[in-house]
Amino acid sequence: xxxxxxxxxxxxxxxxxxxxxxxxxxxxxxxxxxxxxxxxxxxxxxxxxxxxxxxxxxxxxxxxxxxxxxxxxxxxxxxxxxxxxxxxxxxxxxxxxxxxxxxxxxxxxxxxxxxxxxxx
Numbered sequence: 755x756x757x758x759x760x761x762x763x764x765x766x767x768x769x770x771x772x773x774x775x776x777x778x779x780x781x782x783x784x785x786x787x788x789x790x791x792x793x794x795x796x797x798x799x800x801x802x803x804x805x806x807x808x809x810x811x812x813x814x815x816x817x818x819x820x821x822x823x824x825x826x827x828x829x830x831x832x833x834x835x836x837x838x839x840x841x842x843x844x845x846x847x848x849x850x851x852x853x854x855x856x857x858x859x860x861x862x863x864x865x866x867x868x869x870x871x872x873x874x
Contacts, residue, residue, distance in 0.1 A: 758808035763861040764801060767823070770854045771797040774830070777851060781842045789842070793833045799826040800858065804865075813869050820866045827859045 758764045774797040778790045800823045807819025834855065838848035 758805040761804065761808075761861075761865055763820075763823075763858065763865045764804045766854065766861055767797075767800045767804060767827075767858045770830075770851070770858050771801050773851060773854060777843065777847060781837070785842070789833060789837060789840075793830065793837070796826045796829045796833060799823070800830075800862075804862070813873055816869050817866055820862055820869065823862055824859065824866070827855060827862065830855055 774793055778785075778793050781790045803819045803823040803826070807816040807823075810816055810819065831852070834843065834848060834851055837843045838845065843851070
């Protein structure tokens with residue numbers, strides 16, 4: 755198992771990515787190159803940047819990639835709200851996804867803080 759796969763932050767973010775890919779399958783076809791693509795790219799960015807950061811040398815680089823992941827999680831909050839308001843997602847499905855997204859953000863922040871505190 756790669757280092758990044760052991761982190762709870764990566765695990766929940768990967769779960770979020772899978773759930774978002776599945777949720778966007780039901781979006782209207784005209785959103786394929788719009789909101790569907792944006793959500794999928796942002797979700798993938800979260801897990802990919804955690805993985806890439808773990809392969810870099812030193813804590814500064816890892817923190818930089820975790821920071822990018824946090825930005826992508828914030829982008830997802832905006833995109834999911836828009837999908838909900840456009841009624842591409844039901845209120846219940848949005849709440850489920852938002853709960854996972856929020857959890858991923860909290861764990862990523864904790865990882866960021868731990869790396870900073872340990873000088874990792």
